[in-house]
Amino acid sequence: MNHATASAPPRRLRADAARNQQRIVAAARELFADHGLEITLDDVAERAGVGVGTVYRRFANKKELIAEVFEQNVTEFATAAEDAARHPDPWLGLVQFFEYACTHLATNRGFSEVMLELEDDMDRFTKVRDRMKPTIAAVIDRAAEAGALAPGVEASDFFALIHMVDALAEFSKPVNPTTWQRYMAIALNGVRSDSVPRRELSVPPLTDDEVELAKSHTSCAGRRR
Numbered sequence: 001m002n003h004a005t006a007s008a009p010p011r012r013l014r015a016d017a018a019r020n021q022q023r024i025v026a027a028a029r030e031l032f033a034d035h036g037l038e039i040t041l042d043d044v045a046e047r048a049g050v051g052v053g054t055v056y057r058r059f060a061n062k063k064e065l066i067a068e069v070f071e072q073n074v075t076e077f078a079t080a081a082e083d084a085a086r087h088p089d090p091w092l093g094l095v096q097f098f099e100y101a102c103t104h105l106a107t108n109r110g111f112s113e114v115m116l117e118l119e120d121d122m123d124r125f126t127k128v129r130d131r132m133k134p135t136i137a138a139v140i141d142r143a144a145e146a147g148a149l150a151p152g153v154e155a156s157d158f159f160a161l162i163h164m165v166d167a168l169a170e171f172s173k174p175v176n177p178t179t180w181q182r183y184m185a186i187a188l189n190g191v192r193s194d195s196v197p198r199r200e201l202s203v204p205p206l207t208d209d210e211v212e213l214a215k216s217h218t219s220c221a222g223r224r225r
Contacts, residue, residue, distance in 0.1 A: 024055055031047055081097055082135055149191055
């Protein structure tokens with residue numbers, strides 16, 4: 001009886017620790033998405049509603065927390081690619097994954113920054129790349145084999161296109177946070193074969209005034225850095 005009483009608190013503490021870790025990682029994901037990697041562990045503690053000491057008990061430094069958040073993002077990307085590879089229509093499967101990737105990057109400021117951060121850790125970066133690359137390639141190969149892609153388009157082109165859309169999203173976000181959707185559609189239209197219907201360009205381009213305003217925001221950000 002005494003033994004049972006003594007063993008109960010550790011089980012409760014472990015459960016509390018697990019819940020705290022979930023809250024910390026969820027808070028970090030939100031903050032990284034909104035503000036990039038400039039946030040502090042104090043910011044994470046405040047968003048999670050825990051003491052900063054609790055954060056440091058779970059993660060010795062911000063880099064450990066970044067790695068944990070990134071692992072979750074990669075798992076979700078891998079799942080999205082697997083779902084797309086199972087789509088009954090190869091072209092729509094490719095569109096599904098391309099839209100997922102563009103949306104995730106365009107609305108998650110920290111993800112691209114994390115990718116750059118991880119390039120310093122080549123072992124982890126290589127594992128991440130090797131985990132996703134075959135499934136993504138399969139999604140694109142299926143569309144090519146179905147005759148839905150223009151001749152010569154390769155899997156590596158999509159990585160470039162996704163980053164191009166992401167760069168446009170970062171540029172236009174201060175003045176129009178949805179413009180990137182237009183260029184995502186243009187990119188998809190550009191890689192389709194002639195026999196596949198084009199996507200509607202439902203979002204207008206930036207106006208001249210919006211371009212100039214976006215440039216001013218970019219200049220200000222550069223001076224702050």
